[in-house]
Amino acid sequence: MxxxxxxxxxxxxxxxxxxxxxxxxxxxxxxxxxxxxxxxxxxxxxxxxxxxxxxxxxxxxxxxxxxxxxxxxxxxxxxxxxxxxxxxxxxxxxxxxxxxxxxxxxxxxxxxxxxxxxxxxxxxxxxxxxxxxxxxxxxxxxxxxxxxxxxxxxxxxxxxxxxxxxxxxxxAWVPAVAAVSELARVRREQWTRDRAERARAARRRADEERLRMARELHDVLAHSISVINVQAGMGLALLDSDPAQARAALTTIKAASKEALGEVRQVLDTLRAPGAAPRAPAPGLGRLDELAEQAAAAGLTVEVAGEPPELPPGTDLAAFRIVQEALTNVVRHSGSRHARVRLENAAGRLRLRIDDDGPATGADTGGSGNGLAGMRERAAALGGTIEAGPRPDGGFRVLAELPLRTREDR
Structure with missing residues (x-):
């Protein structure tokens, strides 16, 4: 019953x-x-x-x-x-x-x-x-x-x-005993709430760390696999007619996969040993030339304008990943073989603008994929903003604004 x-x-x-x-x-x-x-x-x-x-x-x-x-x-x-x-x-x-x-x-x-x-x-x-x-x-x-x-x-x-x-x-002893008991009860409840809050904070930090790791792996793999995919297609197309060019494509594939494996290993090492010092420095805007060379190997010409300012490590890594993801999207979703990256330092903020002339290709050109979502999360985590969408004259533009100094660096 x-x-x-x-x-x-x-x-x-x-x-x-x-x-x-x-x-x-x-x-x-x-x-x-x-x-x-x-x-x-x-x-x-x-x-x-x-x-x-x-x-x-x-x-x-x-x-x-x-x-x-x-x-x-x-x-x-x-x-x-x-x-x-x-x-x-x-x-x-x-x-x-x-x-x-x-x-x-x-x-x-x-x-x-x-x-x-x-x-x-x-x-x-x-x-x-x-x-x-x-x-x-x-x-x-x-x-x-x-x-x-x-x-x-x-x-x-x-x-x-x-x-x-x-x-x-x-x-008179009755309220005295009750008052001491109430004080102990309040202290115990406060201790229980503090312990639960510490547990929630630890879980939240762990979730944020897992999200950061997933974002890093996505950015590394998406860029490298896009380069490998383009080069593999080029190598297959030129295997019989131009063996030298096919060999060059395979060389690019080997270099891109080696670099991707190195970055993935670095991320996983950090995951296995939290707090351990990385074996190699995290990528930053100082490696834009390498990024342009990788994009050139995939058939994309990248024009870089402006000098990267001195940035905190977290902001430097986020800026590099935003440019990397934007160029990866150009390779995957744009018919243009030319992209422009412009860096500006204005009013204590770094402006990153990545343009291509289009036209868009494929079904995933609306800007709703995980790549753009990851870029927005990176910018928001630093107190910055991301705008991404088609340009009025055709093509696509990614405009990011990041603070040169975060709250942790002040």
Whole structure:
């Protein structure tokens, strides 16, 4: 039946319509369900309560002397704390009930209240604030009833009524215990939130690192494979008619694949050993001439205008990859065999403009591929912008603006 939970045991089955009763509810803190049994602290509290109550009895001869029943009640109030992490509600009420019976029987006041304080503390920390307040409040109300009215019929004989001021002084300990418990609960919740935030930040950094690696691999492989594809097609076409030119195409393929393998190995080495120094410097705008030579091997003439300024390593790499991806798109998606790369330094920003005269070829010329998305992500990560699209007079233009200094470099 929906909404019902069954508890099975050696006896007959018992169904609870609205979940387990209050005495069977487990804690909701981080330790609930997986907490270790608090053997040491419970043994320490039990020993303190038993020994301390013995000493307290010597100073209160007018109260009933400790006997077997008194020690059973002291043990019950203390040993029940062994379940305080698993059943905090039942424990706090159990400790309060055993303590109230102990006091109503006329036994000496003493450290038995420590067991109640520990039970209340555990209930508040585990999220059962109302149960903790209710148990301590009922204990105080029961004690006030015994001390101010029922003392006539309860031991010890000849006991006198307690004054209102005495009961108010006892009641002052209730908010003190609750306040300490609330402070511990708030600190624990803050610690849990901080730990979760650190875990989320670590996962976010790992995701960003994986994305960066994927972007690097895409840019390296897309450019190199485009060059290899063009040269392989040229080599096949000229294999019979012009063997020398075919051999040159194969030489270009070998050089492009070797360089791609080197860059891929460098990226993967960084992935395997985070924080390790790269074996080779990261590419930058200082290698534009090499990029132009690779494009020339694929049949694309590249004209470079402007001098690259001094850039931080991250910006330098991003600028190089943007130019590389733009030239790769020209090779793959444009009928033009001529491209122009212009570098400008204006108002603390680097402007990169890559133009080709078109016309566009193929079905993927709309600028929605992963290459353009990767360029936009690189620029956005540095606080820059990318504009890419057809020119009014034909052809295609990629215009990137990158800050010469990022926030990390200032």
């Amino acid at each position: 929906a909404g019902m939970q069954e508890e099975r045991g050696p006896g007959p089955r018992r169904a609870w319509r609205y979940g387990p009763p209050w005495w069977g509810r487990a804690g909701t803190g981080p330790e609930a369900g997986t907490a270790r049994w608090p053997w040491r602290s419970t043994a320490l509290v039990t020993a303190f309560v038993l020994v301390g109550s013995g000493f307290a009895a010597h100073g209160q001869p007018h109260r009933e002397q400790l006997d077997g029943f008194a020690r059973v009640l002291l043990l019950a109030a203390s040993v029940v704390l062994l379940w305080r992490h698993r059943l905090p509600v039942a424990v706090t009420f159990g400790a309060a009930a055993a303590t109230l019976v102990y006091l109503a029987a006329g036994y000496p006041y003493g450290p038995v209240f420590l067991a109640v304080a520990v039970g209340c503390f555990s209930a508040v920390v585990s999220g059962h604030r109302r149960a903790a307040w209710a148990s301590v409040g009922l204990l105080w109300a029961g004690h006030a009833l015994v001390a101010m009215w029922l003392y006539r019929w309860l031991p010890p004989p000849g006991d006198r009524a307690a004054s209102v001021s005495q009961e108010l002084a006892v009641a």
